[in-house]
Amino acid sequence: ASAQDVEEVLVKLVRLLANIAISPDAGATLAASSAVVDPLLDMLGAKRISDSEELVLNVVAAVTNLLFYDVPSNMLFQEESKQLLCRLFRPLLLESYNVEALVETARALGNLSRHADARKCMVSLRLDEILAILLDHDDRDLVFYSCGALVNLAADPECTPRLTGSTPAVEKLGKLLGDAPTDDPLLQLVAVKVLTNLSLDSQATWSATDIEAVRSALLQTIAESKELANISERQQLIELSQQLVGRLPESPDADPGSADGAAKDWFYCTAPGCGRRFGSQEKLSAHFERRHGERNAGG
Incomplete structure (x- = not known):
């Protein structure tokens, strides 16, 4: 058989393996077998995607599926x-x-x-x-x-x-x-989780531009999420975003003519759970009185 014929057979075998690995019982068993794991690692090291695209794709898929089983017997976690x-x-x-x-x-x-x-x-x-x-x-x-x-x-x-x-x-x-699209709360949520974990490092210093960009995006996310269906992911997104807004440091005063200063043009509602933004203090005050029943003292 030619090398191409052999590779075509390998593609089919590895694709079958990747599909079987989705089954919890079979996947955990396969991941514990050196007869399965070693050839996959050998192929991943020997083949290049530019030359053997379909085989490499299937090998990576199989490895990814086997990595799902985070158990001591999984040889990929040695x-x-x-x-x-x-x-x-x-x-x-x-x-x-x-x-x-x-x-x-x-x-x-x-x-x-x-x-x-x-x-x-x-x-x-x-x-x-x-x-x-x-x-x-x-x-x-x-x-x-x-x-x-x-x-x-x-x-x-x-x-x-x-x-x-x-x-x-x-x-x-x-x-x-x-x-991020407002109808993709899972993508928004995982982004907020990364930012939340990064914010827990007390030694980290974020630039004023980054702080204001993140703050603006979070407040926008909170406001938009409150107007949509109250599904569990959406509620978790709102809560985590609110916590992160409260944890963000105040950014240094920025030059009004700089990119940092541009974020200062917005006026944000500080009512718990709101976070909507407005282009002027007057609009913010009107919203606050109408929505929250009192005047907002700050922008």
């Missing part, structure tokens, strides 16, 4: 395997123009990032920076799963300083939250 996976995933993030490959890789990193040693390896390989850069990608699923990995990285005090100091994470998360 220390050497986690470090190897981080190294193998790096070129996929850097070199792939295939969105499906990027999405599957981000999903896998979300599972890996539950482990402290994997997070340390991800930071050493600058995968945190790559994930932050991907936050403004056009593909919704890629952004969502990148945020999922960043939630875990941002919760680790060993990783937070790099995210806030050496990556554009805060800036891109503020923009993501401001631009």
